[in-house]
Amino acid sequence: xxxxxxxxxxxxxxxxxxxxxxxxxxxxxxxxxxxxxxxxxxxxxxxxxxxxxxxxxxxxxxxxxxxxxxxxxxxxxxxxxxxxxxxxxxxxxxxxxxxxxxxxxxxxxxxxxxxxxxxxxxxxxxxxxxxxxxxxxxxxxxxxxxxxxxxxxxxxxxxxxxxxxxxxxxxxxxxxxxxxxxxxxxxxxxxxxxxxxxxxxxxxxxxxxxxxxxxxxxxxxxxxxxxxx
Ligand code: SF4
Numbered sequence: 001x002x003x004x005x006x007x008x009x010x011x012x013x014x015x016x017x018x019x020x021x022x023x024x025x026x027x028x029x030x031x032x033x034x035x036x037x038x039x040x041x042x043x044x045x046x047x048x049x050x051x052x053x054x055x056x057x058x059x060x061x062x063x064x065x066x067x068x069x070x071x072x073x074x075x076x077x078x079x080x081x082x083x084x085x086x087x088x089x090x091x092x093x094x095x096x097x098x099x100x101x102x103x104x105x106x107x108x109x110x111x112x113x114x115x116x117x118x119x120x121x122x123x124x125x126x127x128x129x130x131x132x133x134x135x136x137x138x139x140x141x142x143x144x145x146x147x148x149x150x151x152x153x154x155x156x157x158x159x160x161x162x163x164x165x166x167x168x169x170x171x172x173x174x175x176x177x178x179x180x181x182x183x184x185x186x187x188x189x190x191x192x193x194x195x196x197x198x199x200x201x202x203x204x205x206x207x208x209x210x211x212x213x214x215x216x217x218x219x220x221x222x223x224x225x226x227x228x229x
Contacts (some may be wrong), residue, residue, distance in 0.1 A: 027130040030129040032127075032131050036069075045057065048132065086124065109216055136164055147159065
């Protein structure tokens with residue numbers, strides 16, 4: 001089935017159906033979820049775990065995360081019973097070569113994301129044909145057109161939550177009593193590395209606290225040229 005046919009078939013389906021069809025029928029053994037274990041991650045991971053707790057989950061440890069995020073990764077994984085959470089990241093040699101003094105996020109965030117996030121993920125994705133993301137259309141103007149099934153050669157991305165709102169996510173969290181990232185209570189609506197994440201003010205979009213002061217809206221793992229960038 002071609003991408004456009006899949007999009008037509010699954011574009012209006014609820015997230016649980018999208019995931020079940022993708023994980024069980026379309027791409028069994030070839031699919032991984034990618035999670036930041038950030039503000040909204042519990043919803044996607046709960047949906048994935050309900051279908052198969054042994055699904056590979058890739059977490060990029062950039063080396064610059066909040067301690068709360070690493071703790072939340074461990075607590076949420078245990079809570080959901082996830083059995084194959086794979087922590088990936090830059091090698092020690094890459095850190096020494098590209099950001100020995102850890103200042104790169106300040107003067108070259110694109111370069112910092114490239115070696116700390118994008119390269120490790122691309123290496124890990126060599127074992128898969130398809131990856132699941134938790135992106136939503138409401139998060140940013142740059143995501144308004146995100147499809148459920150997204151070509152990302154040589155991979156395909158499945159975005160089951162694109163149509164959900166912040167209220168939908170909150171209702172799901174409450175219904176299933178999911179543990180929340182501790183920084184949410186301190187105003188962090190979208191959470192990435194500590195040097196590049198700040199609280200969001202009333203009226204701002206969810207990702208406004210990311211790379212504040214820079215003309216940068218995406219870390220690069222969702223590459224320019226693909227839909228929704
Ligand atoms: S989000 Fe910031 S610290 Fe993290 S990899 Fe990107 S530039 Fe570096």
